[in-house]
Amino acid sequence: MYELFFQKLNEKILFSEEEQTIIKGYLTTKKIRRKQYLLQEGDVCKTLAFVEKGALKEYTVDEKGAEHILQFALEGWIISDLYSFMTGEPATYNIEAIEDSEVVLITKSAQEEIFKKVPKYESYSRMQITGAYLAMQKRVNSLISLSLEERYLYFTSLYPTIVQRVPQHMIASYLGLTPETVSRIRKKLAAK
Amino acid sequence: MYELFFQKLNEKILFSEEEQTIIKGYLTTKKIRRKQYLLQEGDVCKTLAFVEKGALKEYTVDEKGAEHILQFALEGWIISDLYSFMTGEPATYNIEAIEDSEVVLITKSAQEEIFKKVPKYESYSRMQITGAYLAMQKRVNSLISLSLEERYLYFTSLYPTIVQRVPQHMIASYLGLTPETVSRIRKKLAAK
């Protein structure tokens, strides 16, 4: 059940069997069915969720009821309303399963205990968030500097798996476009 | 010369005099005149730069010569091409002073040494990058979900000081808009 979690962990820094056992003691797992919430806006986000299996999305809903997808998470990704997790304030984002999924959960206090007992884990955590920051930065850059067509191509080249598994209108939402526009971009690209 | 740097450091976690002396030993400073580069695309980004005084911008230039601003940094902010800094690959961004500035520089090896000798500094570093991630996430959200007018208002409410000190066309670039559009948004808002 925790295979992928520990595989990813050891990819960046090697952890001993002992360290891994300590860490494992603080983890729990959860299954979420398609269309079920892992987190709802307004609730406090109590955990980080590492995706062992499945696919989830994190999004806001505006006054007009339109959904804006901030993040997808497939196997091996971490998803959470990080601000709510860190501060204990109510969440501003929703997290929902796109496919039946399995996640590994880490609470705030669990994370703090792990930091104390396995200091290397804080280094891992720092590298993890640094990677997430860099990805977010690239996304901002694509949003402010690329044409819509380039933006779509950039996304598909970066995340081909997401394109395969996620409905097109969600990709449109992630890119800040309407479904119609994405459909037209695809048509135009296919013509080439 | 390092006043603000240590002030910010102690805001999040308290460091002893001893620890601060160790850290100080790894820092250097640099003055940059307005319009001078701290980093040019293609060069390797050797340092993180903490802004003690002044204002800088980080940006890309596209094929048409248009500038896209990824980040501003005023006093107390850190600026760097983080990917280049982490990996040693050539930088994809430029960093330039908007005003005459003074920065505190930390090289990669200096950072690693500080992590070893002052472990708390890695916690600080993790919190620092987490904050940067959250800010970037909010910016993505504003880019995909707000109208241009809302985006402008969001920016000005979040960073009133930047609005005061930085030319309007740079703010347009940061927001992914043309200078003309920002001018018209301002006109419209003033009419209210």
Next chain:
DNA sequence: TCCTTTTCTTGATTTTGGTCAATGTTTTTT
């Protein structure tokens, strides 16, 4: 202070992408 450069504004025009609506297709649920 004067000159130069940078910055901001405004108008006219064009392009882009959103909205609305209808239809067909695929997927999910019962």
Next chain:
DNA sequence: AAAAAACATTGACCAAAATCAAGAAAAGGA
């Protein structure tokens, strides 16, 4: 297997924002 829901495509139209161009204002440098 049938019904329902979700998804994708297409066309017509409209609104929003970019582009182009000119001129005014402000700031920086000599």
